[in-house]
Amino acid sequence: MKSFLFGCIVFICAASPLAAQNISILPVPAKTVRTKGSFVIKQSMRIVAPDTALAKLLAASVRELTGIDLKTAATGPGSIYFLQGADSLGNEGYRLEILPGRINIISHQPAGWFYGIQSLLQLLPAERGIPCMEITDRPRFAWRGLMLDVSRHFFSKAVILSYIDQMAKYKLNTFHLHLTDNQGWRIEIKSMPKLTSVGAWRVPRTGYWKGMPAPAPGEAATDGGFYSQDDIREMVQYAAKRFVTIVPEIDVPGHSLALIASYPELSCTKQPQQVLAGDPWNTSRANVLCAGNDSIYAALDKIFTEVAALFPGEYIHVGGDEVQRIYWNKCPHCKRRINSERLKSAEALQTYFIGRVAKIVESKGKKVMGWYENLDSSMVPGMAQMSWKNTKGGALASQAGHKVVMTPAFFTYLDFYQNDPSLENGPFTVCRLSSCYAFDPLADGALETNVLGGQGSLWTEQVPNERKLQYMTWPRALALAEVLWSPRDSLNWPRFTGRMEAQFPRFDRAGVKYATAYLEPLVNAVIMPDSTYCIRLAAEVEGLDIHYSFDDTSPDNFYPRYTGAPVAIPKGAHHIRVISYRQGRPAGRELNLDLAELTKKAARK
Template sequence: MKKIVCKKITLLNRSLIIINYFIAFLSLTTLQAKAADSIAIIPKPLAMQVHDGHFVLTNSTTVTSTSSDADVKESIQWFINKIATSTGYHLSTKKSKNAISLILNKYADTSLHGEGYTLKVTSSMITITANKPAGLFYGLQTVLQLLPPSIESVTDVQNVKWTMPCVDIKDVPRFGWRGLMLDVSRHFFTKQEVEEYIDQMARYKYNTLHLHLADDQGWRIEIKSLPELTKVGAWRVKRTGRWGTFMAAFAGEPATDGGFYTQEDMKEIIKYAQDRFITILPEIDVPAHSLALIASYPNLSCTQLPYSVNAGGKGYERNDNVLCIGNDSTFSMLDKIFTEIATLFPNPYIHIGGDEAYKGFWDECPKCQKRMADEHLKNVDELQSYFVKRVEKIVESKGKKLIGWDEILEGGLAPNATVMSWRGMSGGIAAAKMNHQVVMTPWDYCYLDLYQGEPSGEPPTYGLCRLSDSYNYEPVPDSIDEKFILGGQGNLWTESVPTFRHAEYMTWPRAIALAEVYWSSRANKNWTNFITRLEKQFPRLDAANVKYSKSMYNVIFEPARIKNSDFGVTLASEVKGLDIYYTFDNTNPDEFSPKFDGKPIQFPVGATYLNAITYRDGKPIGEQINVPKDVLEKRLDEKHHVY
């Protein structure tokens, strides 16, 4: 009997041990899951494991590497300077027990390619391993995102414990081309502002800054052999207000608005970007969008009429902003321009634009018609193709490759051209099927100058591209081999972006979403998880004094016809789980106002405005948006809600 009791007690003890072990395992798993949830790295790494413990960054922490590579040393110094700004710590490069170690693989890990890295954080050591210096730099960016948000502060922050969780991370980008385009022609941004933009890009592992350097409204790069380009083409009369409504220059009115980068300025920008593993892609937009060039050298157009640089009006009659293709001086001029551009920019590509050319002047120009006859060209589309192919030869003679907007497909694609597809994805698909390389940047997902929320609550622009549109965008169509897709970029055209602060507002957070599209694996994307991580990025942007949009919290108004009645409106938001309150009586809604319950609401008789706001946990989180009834009625007849 005693033996039986003892056996039962032994079995019970074993069961209790197993149960306690299981409870401990669940607790550890739960804690690790919570720790993983608290980590908000963007772009999301390929793989991550969270462990117990923390690494503490102190004034005694060192940053070391056995590599003598100059780029590695530059990254270490960049990191030391970055840490000093916010922490006040001056880290050493000597070995210590509390260290950050950067290792270039002696025997390359092929799975990391050129920009991937592994990151191991223990309580005493951070180790970043990569095949190339770029990977080590991206690993340092991830280290910064593991530290508290105040690490991004532009001033010394006191009373912060600079800890980060112990993790193992392996991270490799999906695409090699991860870019943003900044239009510095429509509105000029200073060298310092461009460098600030580069810093913001580096935080999210972008590697290409496409600068739109020339358009109708300004020529922005010094060409020493053609001084009129910056003497005349860089300046226009000053106007303030809504773009597209401005009056042209009055007789004798001085052109004081604008600016340009000297070649020394640009060399400094290029070096600043290179130190952050970002390459600058220069764009000189031809044969159209060339009014600043034509204003400087009027003999380059078919009409040869004198013009001033466009101040932001509706444009000149019939868009007389195209170069004369029948004029040999056009090509000799472009040869001079591209000679200096090729010498200045180390990027293997030169972007030649090629978009939105009004071809009517070519139809009427005797020189262009003679060119068509001499070259046996059937129409003006083939004339444009002739232009692009000839410019490609000029670009290639400088040791560069040509890239252009998808209009360069019209009339026949130049033999070695790369296509940047902006009018949807069809141009990119067509180019890829011809075995040409493609950068995907369709406007409805990637144009950062579009409305990002309800237009009634946003600064005026055109079109609509919400944060969710950018995040849910897939750059590789099912019908295309991914090897032809170099990657993609977001484009910030600046007609309606007069200041750098507004450029930031339009860029972020949509460019954060695109950063994950271009870096993270397709299987790793999840909208709900992204929003959770994105919200933890906002304090970092605040610390860095970066302006950004919170339109994702604002109300979305969706009107729809209701049987036997006028129309109803459904209210929603991109971020789920928010409470929406509304009024029709022209008062400001709050948590005591009617709450939207999911059923379409209708305008009472006499009501002309629907005002609405979002709340979370009893507090306002979105902006109050006031939408007129007639605006919502108009949308009922608009297929795609293009405002």
Template sequence: MKNTLLALSMAVALTGLFTQCQSSGNNQQAEQTALIPIPQTVTYAETVFKISQGTTIGLESSSAELLSIADYFNHKVNPALGYSLEVKEQGDIQFSLINNPDLGNEGYHLKVEKRQITIEANQPAGIFYGVQTLLQMLPKEIRSQQVQHDVEWAIAGADITDKPQFPWRGLMLDVSRHWFTKEEVMRFIDELAEYKMNVFHWHLTDDQGWRIEIKSLPNLTAKGAWRAKRVGQWWQREPQQPDEEATYGGYYTQEDIKDVLAYAKQRYVRVIPEIDVPGHSLATLVAYPELACMKAPKYVNVGNKFYGEDENTLCAGKEETFEFLDKVFTEVAALFPDEYIHVGGDECFKGFWHKCPRCQARMKAENLKDENELQSYVIHRLESILKAKGKKLIGWDEILEGGLAPDATVMSWRGMEGGIKAAKANHHVIMTPTQHCYLDLWQGEPSVEPDTYSMCRLSDSYRFNPVPDSVPTEMVLGGQGNLWSESVPTFRHAEYMTWPRGWALAEVLWSGPAKTDWDEFWPRVEKHFERADVAGINYARSMYNAIITPYKENNECLIKLDCELKDSDIYYTFDNTDPDSFSPKYFEPLRIPKNATWLRVVTYRNGKPSGKVITLRIDELLKRIEG
């Protein structure tokens, strides 16, 4: 009996030890892979697949799309591996098209075993997204552009079934306020595709530059694409002077655009062009002054104040305006294959319309009661122009004002209200509210961030839910992040503003809000910082910085300190010295000592500095309380 009990107890102990090791191994594998976006279901196994020079890719050779994906995979791994994988009918990494209704058009099933990797999907897009997951499962050194000789290219054993929650998963890049080259645009597309985003919204025209070649209207790029060179704070710049040359800017030829479209197509990214009208058209009026209501400006805006002073709105009373728009959209529609064209429609200043006799005559002839209805008239006519070319219209939520065009899709940026109203009226909606999706905003404490005007932290982007209560889910296509470039002068800074908030939006839109878990997300972000370092991609580390919130309580000024990462320790000083882990540690709201001039704050994690040292004058903090 004793021997039996001893045997049983040993068996139980060994079983427990085996279970513990298996669980530990699985957790270790999960930590190593750190996938973004998180898959719908994933199970890790105690095995690895190792890529070597003899590893092959298998696929149906008759499928041009699968061959293209294999080329893409080799393009991604070749620099670090030092070799490409041979493509055969049957390979060690097998791409297979199947028929599984549960996966939809973009879902995939990825299985990693010791001697075989299979990626199955209904459509090539699903295979492509499975490849993105597979690339993230390789060691971070795979992102290097130089051969890595001492790395074991091991991929954790796993069984993953995955598909997106939303069909529209996008990022917008404004190339008007600051100019980005064709190669930089391609890099932006490549980076968003790596996180399973599938829409690139290209903001091609605005007051500060027209960026697309329209062959029938050559002045748009000859004059509208160039402005005087300026640096300094946006809206505080000196206007272009009569003796200055317009040397800053550029535009994409139609051949450039075809190159970008081909590049995006290989990455299963839709490209949505935006021609922003009838407002945001100052550069247009410089090129074609006859389209103004009163007097067109002479120079493309350099980032100086002009709103309400210089015209930037196309005259809605002139028929020539609609002839011009038809020419523009004829060429745009012929270039871009997507069903949608974005027409802007936002922030249209109507003061000159109010003064313009032609616009007032148009309103009288069309029985329009105000200038809002005149804008709606313009949007309705634009929808007709696009329909004739086989395209659908998207506009910012201002197109709701004065009455929505019958088949328009609304992109809601001023909060969710416009999208809610449009969805309830049976219009498709793309949600992109400022507080979650504007990537040109501060990511943390403004005093240690590049200059801009409002706040959208990483955790704000991660809390984004594109489908508000009471809105039909099927009317919300998805969402996107928007990078306006007034304060983004270089592509390196564009990356800094996009990542990691773009990763947060990618997870929300692919995995769905129900799968989000902040405490589980940010450790994965840290792993992707390491991968970005290897790839030479810039990103913001603002999530490590302290959050400093002054407030009043019982007429006393107090200071609350916090951090997005709750396991951070926060240290501070009021004595003009730099804080470290030997300084006072924050536990409760701070009272400002008498005659204190400066507050300095720093965050630590695991005993080491993590965030920047933040230095703020006390009088500046008090101004924040006053608003």
């Protein structure tokens, strides 16, 4: 997790009632024209496609959604056709023509066929037929991603494959896999076997990440895991069939305790270390590689040789941020390196280190990417930058000629909690669904030609299992999928929430957990002119009635309804309970909040 604190700012958008539309495709296509009639899928129909794998994928999905078993063929008569064309829509664009007697999916490349399939499947099941229409669609950005941290908590290969499958359904095409950090090394490197025999394991711990108990003397490290090289190949192949590129990250020179625990001689102190079980911000842990030791670069050459052979995508991510340079300032090897290279400081040594690592990666035929760092020394030439603190750093990098991926924390960090922190154990601050939908990779004057796109990033300090993984991803990733695919002038918050809710039955069928925090009230204390405190309530979407109580009883729709004016806190009250209703039924969870904590927050503002 990137180590900083935000102010707890709540982003509020107005919205309209969330009635599902007849056409609820997400991301919203660039252009949709309704025409007369409907197309009814029947058992006797055939899919005619030159791409056998895609035809079978469509047939399997139709069977799952409708029970109808469509046949497939490479040529001949049929009812659903994959056609070559639509060159002007690029490699991922498509045209979907739904006519009363046939469906045409037209694209320049197979990726376009795949995305046309995803749009078609969102119109099913349709008992009365799929409404006829013509859709012309292409993505706004080439990089439409999700990042998953598998170091802080390890997730099995099956979980990864399911995650890829879900993201591909919404035209997300880049899966950034954070494979290494202080808490675990997750990829087999055959030339350095201790990385998985030692670095992949830590002592078992459960609970809140911060202040996790240290390992007891002699305690066995049994929690963890790693992906074998065969696992990686299977994941890469599975993703490729869904037009998802996996981008591996090997995070150096900081965030390297799992590497150092495996090979202590690679650190400045050369002292034995243990893989960390909890909070990484303990400066007694030497989690930084020794930039002055040439053996470091030899080890990294081995690692990146094997990584590059496993991942066919063009980028390898090397981390590069949050380096605790205090070790370098004390290390005789690093001091000598600073002098011999005529560097001004340990900060410049960080740029030197990343520059050498970049050359190693480039020597394997790959492009290098790292987290944007606001260093006084110049950025490594040709290195793509991933901007996480905000979009300003990415904008500066883009203007300086660097390719950029935007993942600003306030808009895209999916580990942040989604409503009040009393309900969730997410760290730092809030990232609401509406905040994700407000994300624009071209903010702050970024040079459009150098912005590859953006991604949501899910750090997993507080994500211990698959259900929490799903809950933190969806539906916020749906908002990001739309802003990264759809034209900016097509974005509409009320319509998006309707399309989003139309996806929930698909998640239910797939057994995927999702959050409904956007339906829950926003509760804040405010200081009035007479210095007393009142409570102000709000909703992220319209169409909600908010009911509340101060007497420690659970409110329902017979309790007082919030009308918009601040509500005075009764004497003696110590909690407020709040719940929202929509169309006479409870929506979201009941909030039970400590009034003392709310008033403290108001006083600090």
